[in-house]
Amino acid sequence: MKRRLAQILALSALRGIALAVLLTTLLMLASIAIGGASSISWEFLTAEPVEGMTRGGIFPAIFGTVCITLLMIVLALPLGVCAAIYMVEYAGNSVLSRVIRASVNNLAGVPSIVFGLFGVGFFVLFVGRSLDKVRGGGLLFGQPAMLWAAATLAVLVLPVIIVNTAEALTAVPRSHREASFALGATRWQTVRRVVLPQARSGILTGSILSISRGAGETAPILFTGCAYFLPRLPLVHLEIPFTGLSVPMVNPLDQFMELSYHIFIMATQSTDAAATRPIQYGTTLVLVGLTFLLNISAIFLRVRYRRALEAR
Amino acid sequence: MATETVVDEIAPPRRPRGRKRSLWGERIVEWFLTLNGFVAIAAILLIFLFLFKEGVQAFQTISPGRFIQTTELDFDNVPRTVRMWQPVSTNPKYSLVPLVLGSFLVALPATLIATLLGVATGIYLAEVAGKRTREIVKPGIELMAGVPSVVIGFFCLATLATLVQDAFGTTFRLNAFVGALGVCFVIVPVIATMTDDALRAVPGYLREGALALGANRWETILRVVVPAAASGLTASILLGMGRALGETMIVLMATGNAAQVTLNPFESVRTMTATIAAELGAVPQGGEQYRALFLVGSVLFAFTFGVNLLAEMAVSRMRKRLAL
Secondary structure (H helix, E strand, O other): OHHHHHHHHHHHHHHHHHHHHHHHHHHHHHHHHHHHHOOOOHHHHHOOEEOOOOEEOOHHHHHHHHHHHHHHHHHHHHHHHHHHHHHHHHOOOOHHHHHHHHHHHHHOOOOHHHHHHHHHHHHHHHHHHHHHHHHOOOOOOOOOOHHHHHHHHHHHHHHHHHHHHHHHHHOOOHHHHHHHHHOOOOHHHHHHHHHHHHHHHHHHHHHHHHHHHHHHOOHHHOOOOEOOOOOOOOEEEEEOOOOOOEEEEEOOOOOEOOHHHHHHHHHHOOOOOOOOHHHHHHHHHHHHHHHHHHHHHHHHHHHHHHHHHHHO | OOOOOOOOOOOOOOOOOOOHHHHHHHHHHHHHHHHHHHHHHHHHHHHHHHHHHHHHOHHHHOOHHHHOOEEEEOOOOOEEEEOOEEOOOOOOEEOOHHHHHHHHHHHHHHHHHHHHHHHHHHHHHHHHOOHHHHHHHHHHHHHHHOOOHHHHHHHHHHHHHHHHHHHHOOOOOOOHHHHHHHHHHHHHHHHHHHHHHHHHOOOHHHHHHHHHOOOOHHHHHHHHHHHHOHHHHHHHHHHHHHHHHHOOHHHHHHOEOOOOOOOOOOOOEOOHHHHHHHHHHHOOOOOHHHHHHHHHHHHHHHHHHHHHHHHHHHHHHHHHHHHO
8 A cells, every 4th residue: 555655656746747847848938928929020020120229120130040050051961961971881880980979979068158169269260360361461251250150050060960860870770781781782872772761851850950959059159250239131242243233142251140149138238128128038939939940840750750660 | 869879890792893883983982971070070179179279378377376266465455365256357366266166056956956857757758658648748858958048048037037036035136046947947858858768778678577576667667767777867967967067048147147156056156158158259369368268168178078978988887787
């Protein structure tokens, strides 16, 4: 009887805690949604901030977030996926490759602000200033810019992408590779026709999750390219030769506004933080919405992927 | 994390002769992938090197003892020893003591609370929840892990801080405890997910054996499953603590940022991460303070690296034990 009672108590305590954790998260999100819902409007999403950022919209910040995320994807995703394929399928199990695996795993846990330090010291001051020296003339590369912010974020998500991709690749049973080799396929044929098709959705899920992590980060870009207030978009007009036309293009050497940085600045550095609370809530809601879009699609994919794996 | 990624010792058989073109393609692909692997790894190693290189240079102008304490004349011209982080002053002070204390004053309570909640949630997910509930709760936890930390920081600043002040009657609205609660939002999902993974790695026959011997479900969990996964649980808690030490935006927004030597979690503190985030934007590069900040970064890196390394060791221990 006593044992039974202990079991009932313990199991309901576990249920209660799990429920409480979920509910607290929901409450947090609800408080943001309620606070932000009233400030979301077409104007808020498409206009620029005006009157010392006490009114107007956040379009430059949304634009900046999308740009930097895309640039980060271009810089990190192909490299990360290829590196993971190399590590899992080609590198074998030597001491060196084990050391590399351990350091990649470990790097996925390095604090994001450390990446920020690295970004300033390496990309902006070292690479940027060196480029300027070679180029001659004034400061062009050696200052905070979208390119460096994206590169910093890329270094941050790289180990995450590698770990996730490697996980998806190792989930493919070894026997499938052996069967493919036994049929005379080469290593690359095996990777391309046997391993990758099976690991595809796993890689996709992991990549989306990594990208969403990068898109929501603030600390690495604090000093590498974010602008406090930049009402114009970071665009440059590129002349197409002989036609006289010019197309607007994102200028990766410009600074930019960014959603998470905007939240941080508005909430802590603004002269009258209480007066702009609605804008802060609205911006937070937009950022949560954007990252959730990514996360939910990843989770949806993952559930389908798990089902497919279990069905096999 | 820390999956053993090994597909070794199997290799394609030698190709018969006469298919040269395909072999060339093979070599190019292999070369390309190897290059990618090494570029990625080089980028990663560069961080270690660069950080420490800049950090070590701080010792050129600042003697090591000053990173602990400095002597200063007080108003009556009596020398006294101070442990302060005050880089912008006529007598700059670079004591790391308040920063390290601040970091742990946030990370330890956070880890404590998050361990209780996270491990319980992980056990619930792996052992108690039915398949249906699991498919709702697990994505919920994953969604929680995906909330950007600046959002949690904002929530702490705008809402949680007031709640905590009303509940505990603290002097400072923003303090280490508010930061710790915020950090919990980040590390509970980490601990819960890893606990879930660790428990699910425990082979089913151990549970069946316990149940067959007459233990009920709770006894099986408590005496058989959890001990079998103990190293995995340790790893999850350590990883959570590593994340707590490294969390930046939440502590920057919610802990009040007063660098003081205190052990009271309801005081305002300033962590290593927040110091870097708050000061790096305003320092001239290559100066004394710039290098001191890199040293703070190196110390932070060393702490988290150590904690993560311990976690990794715990995971591989568990893998060995379960493989028998």
